[in-house]
Amino acid sequence: MGDNTLGTLFTITSIGESHGDLIGIIVDGTPAGIELDLELIQQELDMRKPGQSSLTTPRMEKDKVKIVSGIFNKKTTGAPICLIIENKDVDSSKYEEFKGILRPSHVDYSALMKYGQYYDYRGSGRFSGRITAGFVMAGAIAKQILKKYNITIFAYTKSIGNIIDEEVYNTSDYESLLELRENSLVRTLNQEKSKLMEILINEVKAHKDSIGGLVKCIVSGFPAGKGGPIFNSIESNISKAIFSIPAIKGIEFGAGFKASSMKGSEHNDPWILKDGKIQTIKNDSGGIIGGISIGMPIEFTVAVKPTASIGISQKTVNIDIMENIKIEFSGRHDPCIVPRVIPVVEAMTSVVLLDCLLIDGFVPRVFKS
Ligand SMILES: Cc1cc2nc3c(=O)[nH]c(=O)nc-3n(C[C@H](O)[C@H](O)[C@H](O)COP(=O)(O)O)c2cc1C
Numbered sequence: 511m512g513d514n515t516l517g518t519l520f521t522i523t524s525i526g527e528s529h530g531d532l533i534g535i536i537v538d539g540t541p542a543g544i545e546l547d548l549e550l551i552q553q554e555l556d557m558r559k560p561g562q563s564s565l566t567t568p569r570m571e572k573d574k575v576k577i578v579s580g581i582f583n584k585k586t587t588g589a590p591i592c593l594i595i596e597n598k599d600v601d602s603s604k605y606e607e608f609k610g611i612l613r614p615s616h617v618d619y620s621a622l623m624k625y626g627q628y629y630d631y632r633g634s635g636r637f638s639g640r641i642t643a644g645f646v647m648a649g650a651i652a653k654q655i656l657k658k659y660n661i662t663i664f665a666y667t668k669s670i671g672n673i674i675d676e677e678v679y680n681t682s683d684y685e686s687l688l689e690l691r692e693n694s695l696v697r698t699l700n701q702e703k704s705k706l707m708e709i710l711i712n713e714v715k716a717h718k719d720s721i722g723g724l725v726k727c728i729v730s731g732f733p734a735g736k737g738g739p740i741f742n743s744i745e746s747n748i749s750k751a752i753f754s755i756p757a758i759k760g761i762e763f764g765a766g767f768k769a770s771s772m773k774g775s776e777h778n779d780p781w782i783l784k785d786g787k788i789q790t791i792k793n794d795s796g797g798i799i800g801g802i803s804i805g806m807p808i809e810f811t812v813a814v815k816p817t818a819s820i821g822i823s824q825k826t827v828n829i830d831i832m833e834n835i836k837i838e839f840s841g842r843h844d845p846c847i848v849p850r851v852i853p854v855v856e857a858m859t860s861v862v863l864l865d866c867l868l869i870d871g872f873v874p875r876v877f878k879s
Contacts, residue, residue, distance in 0.1 A: 554853050646857045679699060697848075
């Protein structure tokens with residue numbers, strides 16, 4: 511499998527670059543016979559697109575989705591579905607100006623070492639956050655199919671810098687959580703914390719700096735006994751997909767790293783028979799044991815690094831003249847990527863979990879509605 515394809519039966523192949531003609535995704539393995547809601551795909555894309563508020567990059571893109579294959583008589587045919595958006599607001603001038611100058615913690619050096627002079631550096635090319643628009647389009651297909659089985663995937667901003675939304679939310683009330691999140695410019699749930707997070711992002715922006723944060727994702731309704739042990743564990747496959755999102759630096763399931771300082775008596779999730787169903791009283795395992803789902807919500811948290819391209823003066827190297835220099839990067843960038851990562855995390859999770867259910871046979875290859 512190449513570097514740009516993910517999945518086993520439900521596969522996605524990412525195409526396009528930041529300042530090329532388009533960004534796209536080829537989705538193969540979608541069951542035949544599904545009527546896709548194009549409006550829902552567009553809604554997911556709108557959540558990710560740039561220029562949504564003063565807190566995001568000023569690049570203005572409509573990101574209007576176009577499906578160019580795989581649908582006939584309004585239903586999926588089982589053939590590959592290709593979805594694209596065009597790149598319209600392209601400004602490569604800054605990248606020409608800074609060519610040869612290695613942005614600290616960005617891909618200039620690693621991409622140059624791998625691809626040499628052929629690397630498309632315009633807007634960071636294939637390494638741009640813009641390629642995640644393709645992930646979101648694929649995820650919006652997977653999400654719709656999972657919804658038919660009452661499986662919901664919900665992510666929100668858990669923290670920005672040191673401002674943390676520590677509340678524990680009841681995810682069975684999916685619609686209210688969605689409403690809360692969409693009331694918040696930073697896509698958190700606690701509205702007071704939301705205001706503090708906004709203030710913090712505006713502060714770092716005013717100082718030409720950037721800030722990171724945490725995204726929490728909760729999957730409800732996922733059946734028990736799915737996923738493979740060892741190399742196909744749900745944790746492994748979700749982690750791989752999540753790390754394909756640019757700027758992700760960590761992931762933890764359930765109690766995660768905190769488990770390392772807990773006692774077994776604290777960390778163990780006691781089993782309980784409730785309403786005739788086997789459940790656990792709490793969920794420090796994050797819904798997965800032995801790589802296989804236990805029917806509890808699948809819960810994980812993702813660490814998003816602060817945006818690398820900042821306007822503050824930094825030490826670096828001009829590789830064209832082989833000299834140590836200082837730069838102040840003045841291209842367009844997000845002071846905080848976290849709110850725009852939310853739909854991408856949901857999308858990649860949906861892609862992995864639909865693949866898992868297709869492999870298991872839980873979701874058929876031809877859908878009978
Ligand atoms: C939605 C989104 C938008 C992003 N926007 C920027 C940006 O404006 N400036 C920047 O330096 N990095 C941005 N990134 C992150 C870089 O693409 C990423 O840090 C870089 O490719 C290096 O990869 P790594 O951080 O995963 O190691 C963005 C990422 C995402 C997901």
